[in-house]
Each structure stands twice: as structure tokens, then as C-alpha cells.
Amino acid sequence: xxxxxxxxxxxxxxxxxxxxxxxxxxxxxxxxxxxxxxxxxxxxxxxxxxxxxxxxxxxxxxxxxxxxxxxxxxxxxxxxxxxxxxxxxxxxxxxxxxxxxxxxxxxxxxxxxxxxxxxxxxxxxxxxxxxxxxxxxxxxxxxxxxxxxxxxxxxxxxxxxxxxxxxxxxxxxxxxxxxxxxxxxxxxxxxxxxxxxxxxxxxxxxxxxxxxxxxxxxxxxxxxxxxxxxxxxxxxxxxxxxxxxxxxxxxxxxxxxxxxxxxxxxxxxxxxxxxxxxxxxxxxxxxxxxxxxxxxxxxxxxxxxxxxxxxxxxxxxxxxxxxxxxxxxxxxxxxxxxxxxxxxxxxxxxxxxxxxxxxxxxxxxxxxxxxxxxxxxxxxxxxxxxxxxxxxxxxxxxxxxxxxxxxxxxxxxxxxxxxxxxxxxxxxxxxxxxxxxxxxxxxxxxxxxxxxxxxxxxxxxxxxxxxxxxxxxxxxxxxxxxxxxxxxxxxxxxxxxxxxxxxxxxxxxxxxxxxxxxxxxxxxxxxxxxxxxxxxxxxxxxxxxx
Amino acid sequence: xxxxxxxxxxxxxxxxxxxxxxxxxxxxxxxxxxxxxxxxxxxxxxxxxxxxxxxxxxxxxxxxxxxxxxxxxxxxxxxxxxxxxxxxxxxxxxxxxxxxxxxxxxxxxxxxxxxxxxxxxxxxxxxxxxxxxxxxxxxxxxxxxxxxxxxxxxxxxxxxxxxxxxxxxxxxxxxxxxxxxxxxxxxxxxxxxxxxxxxxxxxxxxxxxxxxxxxxxxxxxxxxxxxxxxxxxxxxxxxxxxxxxxxxxxxxxxxxxxxxxxxxxxxxxxxxxxxx
Numbered sequence: 106x107x108x109x110x111x112x113x114x115x116x117x118x119x120x121x122x123x124x125x126x127x128x129x130x131x132x133x134x135x136x137x138x139x140x141x142x143x144x145x146x147x148x149x150x151x152x153x154x155x156x157x158x159x160x161x162x163x164x165x166x167x168x169x170x171x172x173x174x175x176x177x178x179x180x181x182x183x184x185x186x187x188x189x190x191x192x193x194x195x196x197x198x199x200x201x202x203x204x205x206x207x208x209x210x211x212x213x214x215x216x217x218x219x220x221x222x223x224x225x226x227x228x229x230x231x232x233x234x235x236x237x238x239x240x241x242x243x244x245x246x247x248x249x250x251x252x253x254x255x256x257x258x259x260x261x262x263x264x265x266x267x268x269x270x271x272x273x274x275x276x277x278x279x280x281x282x283x284x285x286x287x288x289x290x291x292x293x294x295x296x297x298x299x300x301x302x303x304x305x306x307x308x309x310x311x312x313x314x315x316x317x318x319x320x321x322x323x324x325x326x327x328x329x330x331x332x333x334x335x336x337x338x339x340x341x342x343x344x345x346x347x348x349x350x351x352x353x354x355x356x357x358x359x360x361x362x363x364x365x366x367x368x369x370x371x372x373x374x375x376x377x378x379x380x381x382x383x384x385x386x387x388x389x390x391x392x393x394x395x396x397x398x399x400x401x402x403x404x405x406x407x408x409x410x411x412x413x414x415x416x417x418x419x420x421x422x423x424x425x426x427x428x429x430x431x432x433x434x435x436x437x438x439x440x441x442x443x444x445x446x447x448x449x450x451x452x453x454x455x456x457x458x459x460x461x462x463x464x465x466x467x468x469x470x471x472x473x474x475x476x477x478x479x480x481x482x483x484x485x486x487x488x489x490x491x492x493x494x495x496x497x498x499x500x501x502x503x504x505x506x507x508x509x510x511x512x513x514x515x516x517x518x519x520x521x522x523x524x525x526x527x528x529x530x531x532x533x534x535x536x537x538x539x540x541x542x543x544x545x546x547x548x549x550x551x552x553x554x555x556x557x558x559x560x561x562x563x564x565x566x567x568x569x570x571x572x573x574x575x576x577x578x579x580x581x582x583x584x585x586x587x588x589x590x591x592x593x594x595x596x597x598x599x600x601x602x603x604x605x606x607x608x609x610x611x612x613x614x615x616x617x618x619x620x621x622x623x624x625x626x627x628x629x630x631x632x633x634x635x636x637x638x639x640x641x642x643x644x645x646x647x648x649x650x651x
Numbered sequence: 652x653x654x655x656x657x658x659x660x661x662x663x664x665x666x667x668x669x670x671x672x673x674x675x676x677x678x679x680x681x682x683x684x685x686x687x688x689x690x691x692x693x694x695x696x697x698x699x700x701x702x703x704x705x706x707x708x709x710x711x712x713x714x715x716x717x718x719x720x721x722x723x724x725x726x727x728x729x730x731x732x733x734x735x736x737x738x739x740x741x742x743x744x745x746x747x748x749x750x751x752x753x754x755x756x757x758x759x760x761x762x763x764x765x766x767x768x769x770x771x772x773x774x775x776x777x778x779x780x781x782x783x784x785x786x787x788x789x790x791x792x793x794x795x796x797x798x799x800x801x802x803x804x805x806x807x808x809x810x811x812x813x814x815x816x817x818x819x820x821x822x823x824x825x826x827x828x829x830x831x832x833x834x835x836x837x838x839x840x841x842x843x844x845x846x847x848x849x850x851x852x853x854x855x856x857x858x859x860x861x862x863x864x865x866x867x868x869x870x871x872x873x874x875x876x877x878x879x880x881x882x883x884x885x886x887x888x889x890x891x892x893x894x895x896x897x898x899x900x901x902x903x904x905x906x907x908x909x910x911x912x913x914x915x916x917x918x919x920x921x922x923x924x925x926x927x
Contacts, residue, residue, distance in 0.1 A: 450832060525834060525853055603854045606832070635833055651854055 113212030114263060116170040122267075123162050123180060125311025126304040130155050133303050140296035150296035153190030153467055158304065160187020160469070161200060167352055167406050168382050172211040175379050177204040182384075185500060186474075190467040192297030194496040195229050195241050199301070202228020215266045219256035222270055223249035239284025241297030247277035248305055264312045271309045274302040290560040347392045349410050353383045355403020363402060370395050432529035436536065437482030440520055441468055441489050441498070444641035447517060447608065454524040457482070463491050463517075464643055470500045477507055484508040484533050486540070490520035492577055508533075512540055515577055516549040517608060517639070518649030548602070549576050550593045550648040552586055586617060586646060587624025597650055599629045606649040608639030613646060621646060656789040657729045657736035661717065661748050662692035664739070664776035665878055667905040674784035679725060681741075681748060681910040682715045689715075692909045701909040702881045702917050711817050714910045716747040722755025726764055735763035735789040739779050739796060742770040744844030765793045767800065770844050774905045774923040775803035778874040799873070802926035805840035806849070806866055807919060808858050812836055814916035821846050837861060859889060859920070866922045867896075875900050875924040880907040881917045889920065 114122070130137075130151075137151025161184035165176055181204035184197035206224035207213060213221065226245035230236045251273025255266050281295035282288040288295055349371075353363070358380045371389030383402075389395050392410045399405055438456045442448055443463040451459060458476040462468035477485045485507055489498040492515045502509040510533060514520040523540035531539075551574040555566045566572055566582045573581040573589040580596060583589045594605070605625060609618050618636065625634050639647060654675065660666070662680040671678060680691035683701065685708055690696035696704075705712065722738075729736050738756070740749040749768045756764035769776045779796050786792035811833065815821045821838065835858050837850040849865055852858040866875070875893070879886035883904075890902045905923075907915055 453831065521832070522853065525832075525851055528850065603856055606853075637831065651857075 113214050114173050114218055115212035116168075116172045116174075116176045118212075119173045119176045120162075120165050120168070122308040122311045123158075123165060123176070126307035127155075127158050127162050129307030129310060130158055130300065130303045134300075137296050137300045137303070140293045140299060149465060150190060150192045151300060153193040154196055154297065154300040154304075156469065157184050157188050157190075157193035157196050160184055160471070161197075163187070164352065164382070164384060167354075170379070170381055173213055174204070174207045174210050175381060177207050178379060179382070180204065185504070186471045187469050188497050188500060189469045190493055191496045192241055192300055193467075194470075194500060195233065195245075195297065196301070196304075197500070198229040198232040199225045199245055201232075202226070215256040215261045215263055216253075218263065218266055219249065219252035219270075222252045225249065237285070239281040239288060239298075240295050241301050243281065243284065244274050244277040244295070244298035244301050248274040248301070251276075264309065267305065267309045267312055271302065271305040274298070274305050278302050287561060290562075292559075347389055347410050349389055349392045349395050349408075350384075350386045351396070351399065351408040352406040353385060353399050353403045354381065354406055355383075356381060358383050358402055363399070366398055367395060370398070431481070434529055434532055434536070435482050435484055436529075436533045437477075437480035437485040438524065438527060439473065439476045439480060439485055439487045440524070441473065441487075441491065441494050442517065442520065444611065444639050446638035446640035448640075450521065450637060450639075451524060454521070455527065455529070456488075456524060457485075462494065463641070464493070467491075467493050467497065470497050470504065473498055473501050474504055477501060477505060477509055482507075484510075486510045486512055486527070486533065486537065488512050488514045488520045488523060490514045490517055492516075510537055512537060512544070514544050516551070517641070517647050518547050518549045518606070518651075519544040521606075521649065522547040522651065546651060548597050548650040550574070550590060550597075550646075550650060551577075551644050552589060552646040552648070553644045555582070586613075586621045590621060590646070590648065591624060591628045593648075594625065594629055594632075594650065599632055599650075602632060602650050604633045604635065604649075604651055605629075606635045606637060606651075608637050608641065608647040608649070610639055610641045610643070610645045610647070612642070617645065654784070655734050656792065657733040658780050658783045658792075659725065659729070659736055659738040659752075660776055660780050661740050662908050663741040663746070663748075663772050663911050664780060665773045665905040665908050665911065666777045666780070667774065667876065667903040670777060670781070670903075674781055676780050676784065677725060677729065679717045679721060679748075679752075681717060681746070683712050683909045683913055684715065685712045686710065690909070696909055698881075698906050698908060698912070701912060705912065705917065711814065712913050714746075714913050716751045719751045719754035719758070722752045723758045726756055726759040726762055730759060730762035733762075735765070737765045737767060737783045737789060737792050737796065739767045739769055739776055739783065741772050741776065742840075742844030743768045744770065745772055763789065765789065767793075767796050769803060770800055770842050771803035771805055771840055772844075773805055773878050773907060773911055773921060774876045774903075775805060775874075775925055777903075777905065778876070778923075778925050779803070781874075799925055801842040802873070803840075803842065804869065804924050804926060806862055806869075806922040806924075807838045807840065807915065808855075808862055808921070809836055809838065809915055810855065810918035811916055815914050837865070839865075855885075855918075859885070862920070862922055863889065863892065866893075866924065869924070869926065871927040872900070872924040873927050875922065876903045876905055878905045878907050878921040878923055880912050880915055880919040882920055885918075885920055889922070 134151030134155040138149040161180040164179045164183050168179055170176055181200040184200045188194045188197040202225035203221050206221035226249045229242055229245055236242050248270040252266050252270040255261055255269030278294050278298045281298055367387050371387040387395055439458045440451045440456045441460045441462050442451050443461050448459050457480045460468045460472050460476045487498055487509055489495045495513050498511045512523055514523055523544040526539045526543040527536050555568050555570045555572050557568050559566050562579045564582050570582045571586055571589045572579060573593045575593050581589045581592045622634055659677045662678055680694045683690050683692055738752050740752055743749045749766055752766045769779055782795050783792040786795050834851045836848055839847045839849045850861050852861055877886045877890045886904050890904055894902055
């Protein structure tokens with residue numbers, strides 16, 4: 106530690122610290138996943154945070170920036186692009202707040218670091234509509250406060266400040282069950298908060314073991330599961346060209362000028378970064394020209410050129426999708442959904458691009474952005490169709506030139522109801538109002554098996570039990586699908602509804618389906634029952650009641 | 652005083668209640684064919700019999716226009732005590748009936764027949780018959796009816812797309828239903844017999860308010876009525892609701908006959924009107 110007798114946190118050190126965080130979170134993210142309060146197979150918080158952090162350090166690995174502000178800015182941007190799930194999005198806002206706090210600084214003294222950690226937590230609070238205590242937000246705030254307290258001593262060293270932040274986080278995590286009833290019931294601590302604790306601990310470990318090589322630290326990094334964001338849109342006449350991506354390393358790079366020049370050569374242009382390091386993304390017919398142009402500014406790194414025409418043709422052929430006539434209102438539709446049958450249903454209703462994802466596979470902001478950019482309309486309505494995807498979806502509008510409206514659908518039935526209400530001859534505002542009102546009208550019943558013993562919403566649930574959720578809330582547990590569904594229908598007041606649509610999941614057998622149908626019909630003879638092959642994972646049955 | 656000219660229509664006009672007698676309208680039946688058996692719409696088979704048979708028939712029936720000979724026969728008979736006739740028929744885009752009438756009329760010498768392609772179907776044709784019947788002369792009737800043809804509208808709520816799809820009149824894509832979900836399309840028959848999807852809904856009770864909403868956005872109207880296929884309560888409810896909101900409108904109720912019923916299927920509902 107001698108060489109760092111009085112070190113500030115500069116670019117290289119912060120970079121190392123983040124790589125240490127990644128390594129530590131990567132080793133322990135399954136632990137985070139296990140902290141699932143709900144007995145349903147849920148968006149895995151640990152995986153979501155890990156993928157978000159991976160995206161945060163992705164660009165940093167290529168950067169030799171000396172200033173902490175530049176590394177922080179890259180982390181902020183990378184985490185935002187890769188944010189998945191609620192905790193991932195909040196993490197990206199923490200990075201954003203940190204980057205703002207250290208703007209213009211080449212290195213941080215202990216007090217500045219502590220202040221930046223506090224500001225990071227404040228930024229995260231501001232980003233969330235209704236901040237809830239007992240979550241990652243509380244943990245971020247307590248970490249910042251502990252760091253500030255430690256930094257107030259004139260002898261404070263950097264490792265002491267980070268150690269205080271990590272300890273503050275740990276203490277806050279342990280207190281989360283006393284703040285949130287659902288955690289207390291389930292007997293767990295908050296997963297997102299624990300993830301943040303691991304990130305701070307990872308930084309601390311790095312500071313303590315600075316002699317280990319970065320390569321070694323990152324060697325155990327698992328490969329991120331791919332989330333396909335296939336899109337099915339008509340092939341434009343000029344073709345898709347090549348998706349061209351690279352980083353430009355140089356000095357005093359003029360982002361606006363580069364952007365203007367790149368825009369003349371293609372579409373879906375993204376030029377972001379710093380005067381020293383710029384990330385460029387463009388869909389172009391002439392990648393050579395783009396590369397020549399960019400090469401004039403500096404050294405090109407991570408150059409990647411993909412033939413999108415081939416990719417798209419392959420996807421389109423395999424799905425037999427044909428183009429449709431352009432809509433008079435110029436509004437496109439993008440939906441997040443998983444399961445073959447559900448994908449077909451959404452496509453059949455006129456959705457232009459599907460982002461594969463949902464309950465356990467939360468797509469990133471980038472996945473949604475890619476789908477939106479692929480749609481041949483400048484105005485797009487995005488339907489997350491899952492409560493765990495909403496927050497990531499809400500980041501998208503700020504990241505594209507297209508006008509994106511996020512319609513906050515919490516479930517597949519809400520998404521279907523909303524799309525049915527969409528009309529291609531009506532302006533977006535009118536469509537949104539109609540879609541929102543239809544989505545709110547429909548009731549959702551989800552049926553699955555408890556993945557662990559727990560207590561939630563006053564119900565004692567044993568692993569393997571059939572459980573029924575009404576509008577995201579666990580309401581009934583039992584041993585039989587029909588029994589649980591009929592209880593749920595009874596609670597909703599089946600008499601005031603007309604139609605039940607049963608979306609059959611991948612794991613439901615023919616016999617189970619038949620039995621469920623006849624159980625519903627015999628108990629609620631006034632309801633029409635329609636069965637659709639949903640093909641969704643984890644939920645043997647999703648029911649739409651309207 | 653008896654009119655000097657006759658008013659003729661076909662069975663797809665779905666004349667409500669006593670309009671046939673009240674306005675003295677001749678109705679030429681189209682045909683509905685179940686396998687080997689041919690029935691004249693409303694003559695050999697009534698609506699209840701038809702829908703009962705439709706429900707049990709494994710194969711969907713087909714329909715056909717009256718022959719020119721049948722028109723010629725009618726026009727010859729009418730020529731005895733009328734000096735001309737106006738013959739108002741289902742849209743030429745939907746059926747060969749108007750063409751058949753035109754050919755039939757040519758074979759009746761010395762009798763003036765004004766064949767009108769109504770460009771529509773069901774009760775707007777009945778309104779046109781009423782307009783014709785209340786005119787003082789054949790010239791006046793012809794002018795008054797032709798002027799109203801472009802304003803004829805049928806706003807139809809089908810309970811299922813199955814029948815109209817099988818009949819080849821509307822594809823799922825046209826009806827904005829490209830999915831396996833059992834959506835209920837709201838279709839509008841406009842001038843020229845063009846069928847356009849205006850909305851799609853998941854349940855019938857949600858569809859009816861939409862229908863009324865669309866209709867009210869298309870006001871003012873000269874005439875409006877409700878038609879139904881074996882759904883009298885729904886039709887009655889819609890008519891009562893409309894009468895309450897628009898006390899100046901009369902709103903008669905008609906039944907969708909066998910030929911149109913072949914394409915709409917049971918439980919179809921329609922708001923039919925003549926735009927002002």
C-alpha cells in the first residue's frame with residue numbers, strides 16, 4: 106500500500122475499482138438472485154445488476170483516461186445502455202449521479218469521494234417516482250452517509266472511506282427487513298441493496314489487493330446470457346446496410362461534428378462519449394467510408410461491422426413475416442414479450458417489433474432501443490408488459506431521436522388489451538388514451554408454482570404449491586390450478602365479466618389445460634372461455650379477465 | 652291515391668316490420684343454397700329456420716342473385732298497372748343482383764325501369780325504398796334516391812369473423828384481425844360497397860358502446876335503424892338507448908335475412924343510417 110500513501114481516486118484507480126466490483130458481484134450474484142421475496146420465478150436481481158455493471162465497465166476497459174471524471178462518465182453511459190430490471194436502472198442512476206458529482210475532476214480526495222457517493226444516492230432517489238425505504242436506495246444513501254462520516258477525519262485514507270461506505274451499506278442491508286413488510290415476511294434482505302453492498306465491497310477489495318492483476322480479477326467473469334431483440338419489420342428498399350460500431354480514441358474530439366458527418370452516411374446514429382473517447386454506432390450502406398472518416402479523428406478501437414441485411418433476412422425468412430402497408434398515423438408499436446404463441450399474438454395484432462423478454466429475462470434498455478430504432482416510424486409506443494421491465498423501458502425515451510411513449514403495461518393481458526385498442530388511423534395521443542383505458546380495464550390472473558417456502562401477503566406458501574396472483578399480487582395458494590383460478594375469479598367477481606382468455610404456458614399439459622377449462626366453465630357458467638397457446642415460461646397459465 | 656310507379660327491392664333490404672305493405676314495395680328474393688337445396692330468401696325459408704340450419708350445417712351455405720328472368724317476370728307483371736318502376740338493389744360490389752335486374756329490365760319493352768345500385772346492403776336500402784315510395788313521380792324518386800346513395804352506411808359488429816371470411820368478402824387483415832385471438836371486428840360498409848374496419852374489440856359488451864360512439868361521430872343523419880341476426884334484445888337495447896339520446900330519430904329495427912346472414916353469421920348487429 107506504500108505507493109498509495111496519499112492517493113486520490115484518479116481515472117486508472119476508479120477503473121480498477123469498478124473492475125473489482127464487477128469481479129466480486131460476478132462471484133456472488135447467485136446469492137443476490139436467491140434473495141427473492143416473491144415465491145414466483147422473478148427477474149433475477151443479481152443477474153440484472155451484474156449485466157448492468159458489465160455494460161458499465163465495457164467501454165471503460167478500453168479507456169486509458171487519466172481523469173476520474175471520464176471513467177465515471179463512461180460508466181454512467183454504459184450502465185444506462187445496459188440497464189436491466191429495476192435494480193439495474195437504479196444502479197445506472199447511481200452511476201449517473203456519481204459522474205455528475207465528479208464532473209471536471211481529475212482525481213478525488215476522500216471528502217470529494219464521499220460527497221460523490223452521497224450525490225449518487227440523491228440522484229437515484231430523484232430518478233424514482235415513489236422512492237421506497239428498505240431498498241437499494243436506502244442502502245446507497247447509508248453508504249454515502251457512512252463515507253462522509255469517515256471522510257470528516259483529517260487523517261482519513263481512501264480505503265477507510267470505501268470501507269466505511271461498504272460497512273454502511275452492509276448495515277443498511279441488514280436493516281431492510283425492518284423497513285419493508287414483504288422482506289420481513291419472506292425472511293430475506295433486499296436483493297438490490299445487497300447487490301450494491303457487493304459492488305462497494307468489490308471496490309474495497311481492489312484497494313486492498315492492488316497488486317493482483319486486473320486480468321486475474323476479471324478472469325472469472327461469466328458470459329452474459331444473450332437476450333435476443335429480434336425485430337420483424339419490412340426490409341426497406343435501400344436495405345439495412347451494415348451495423349457499424351467502434352470507439353474513436355483521440356484528443357479534443359468534436360462529438361457534434363463527428364455526429365453530423367456520420368449522420369450523413371447512415372441512420373440510427375449514436376455518437377456518445379468524451380473528447381478523448383467516442384463511441385459510434387451507425388447503420389450504413391458504406392462502412393468503409395464511415396471507417397475512413399472516423400480514422401481521420403484518431404485511433405479506432407473495438408471495430409465491429411455486421412451485415413444487417415443478412416441478419417434481418419434470416420430472421421424474416423425463418424418467421425415467414427411479411428411487410429405491411431405503412432400506417433397513416435406514422436406510429437409504430439414495440440412490445441416486450443416472450444413465448445412463441447404470445448409473440449405471434451402480438452405480431453398478429455400489428456406490433457412492429459418484439460423485444461424478447463419478460464418475467465425472468467428482463468431486457469436491457471439497449472435491447473428496447475435497438476427494437477425501436479428498427480421500426481420504420483419516428484413515433485413509437487413501447488409496451489413493457491411486465492412490471493420488472495417498466496423502469497428500464499422508461500429510460501428509452503431519453504436515448505433516441507424518435508418520440509417514444511412508454512405505455513406502462515404490467516402484464517401480458519394488459520398488453521394484449523392495449524394493442525387491440527390501437528388504431529393505425531388515429532394520432533398517438535388518442536391511441537395512448539384508449540390503450541391505457543383498455544389496459545386498466547382488464548384483470549390479470551397469473552398461475553405458477555412457488556419456487557420456495559415463504560410468507561407473502563399474509564399467505565403461507567410451501568415450495569411447489571400452485572399460487573395465483575391477481576394483478577401482480579399473490580392472493581391464493583393451493584394444490585390445483587382449477588381451484589386457485591376459481592378462487593381468483595371469485596375474488597374478482599366473475600359475474601361482472603364476460604370473457605376469460607387462458608394463455609397456456611410451455612409447461613402446462615393437455616390434461617391440465619382441459620381440466621382447468623372445465624373447472625372454470627362449471628364454476629362460472631356465465632363466462633366465455635377462450636384458450637390461446639402462449640408458450641410462456643414459468644407461468645403454466647396466464648388469464649385475462651374482461 | 653295509388654302511385655303511378657312501382658318500388659322494387661330485393662330480400663337483402665331487410666325491410667322492417669310492415670314496411671312492405673306500408674310503402675307497397677315488391678321484394679325479389681335472393682337465394683341461399685345448402686348443399687343441393689336452394690331456398691328463396693324469406694319465401695321458402697324464414698330467418699329463424701335459416702339460422703337454426705346454419706348452426707347445425709357442417710358446410711356453410713352459399714348465396715346467389717335472382718336471375719334476369721325472375722326480374723323480367725316481375726317487371727312484366729308490374730307493367731300492367733304501373734307506368735314505370737324504380738328497382739333498388741344490393742351494391743354491385745357485393746352481389747350480381749343489380750346487374751341481373753338491369754338485364755331483366757331490357758327484355759321488358761315499353762316499361763321504364765330505373766335500376767339503382769345502392770352500393771350498400773340491408774336497411775339503408777329500406778330507407779331508400781321509403782324515400783322512393785314517398786316521392787311524387789318516378790323522376791323525383793330516382794333523383795332523390797340517387798342523391799342519397801353516397802350517404803348510406805352500415806356499421807356492423809360481427810360476433811365472429813368466420814362467416815364473412817369464408818364468404819371471401821373480407822380478409823382477416825382487412826378486418827384488422829391478423830391474429831388467432833377471437834376479436835370482434837367493427838366494420839363499416841361505405842359508398843361503393845367498400846368494407847372498412849373501423850375498430851376491433853375483445854368483448855361484445857365493450858363493442859356496443861364503440862358502435863354508438865362511432866355512429867354519433869358520423870352524425871347528422873337523415874334516417875337510422877338497427878338490424879340484428881337473432882339478437883333481438885341487443886338490438887332493442889341499442890335502439891332504446893339511441894332514442895333516449897336522440898328523441899327526434901325514429902329508429903326502426905330490422906332482421907338480417909338469410910342471404911346477408913350467410914356472411915355475417917348469427918348474433919351480428921348493425922347500425923344502419925343515411926348521412927345527411
